[in-house]
Amino acid sequence: MNYDKGLIAGSSGMLVLSLLQEKECYGYELIKLLKERSSDAFDFKEGTLYPILHKMENEGWIRSANKAVNGRTRRYYAITAKGLRQLKAQQEQWISFSSAVNQVLSFQGNG
Template sequence: MNYDKGLIAGSSALLVLSLLKEQERYGYELIKTLKDRSNDAFDFKEGTLYPILHKMENEGWIRSENKTVNGRTRRYYAITARGVKQLEVQQEQWSHFSSAVNQVLSFQGSGS
């Protein structure tokens, strides 16, 4: 299913921060993990992911560094203490927001 870009944009930082809280990852690894865990619902392109990562780095939510693993140099991203706090805020917001949306969608009022 193709999702509205606004829905994805509103949740992308939450998704990326949650993956980085587990472990540091490089860009393609983030893309693949999001796609795999969402059963292909979140199929980010590099042109979508990297601006998100740069914004989060500018906010101080993540840090990055180049590492060479098995002869291959990649840019790895890791969550910071500030990013963990931001993740907690976004998780709480998402929980309240999704609950409110579900309440509206499931309302069985008398209708008009």
């Protein structure tokens, strides 16, 4: 299914932070994990992901460092304590928002 870009934009930071809560990752690894875990619903391109990562790094939610693994240097991203707090706030907001949307969608009025 093709999702509205506004829906994806509004949740992409939370999704990335959620993955980084588990382990530090490099960019392509994040793209691959998002695609796999969403059954191909989230197929981010590099041009979409990297601006998100840069914004989160500027906000202090993640940090990055170059690491050489198997002779290949990659930029790895890791969540910070500030990022963990942000993730928790975004998750709480998402739960509340999605619950309110579901209530409206499932309303069976007498009209």
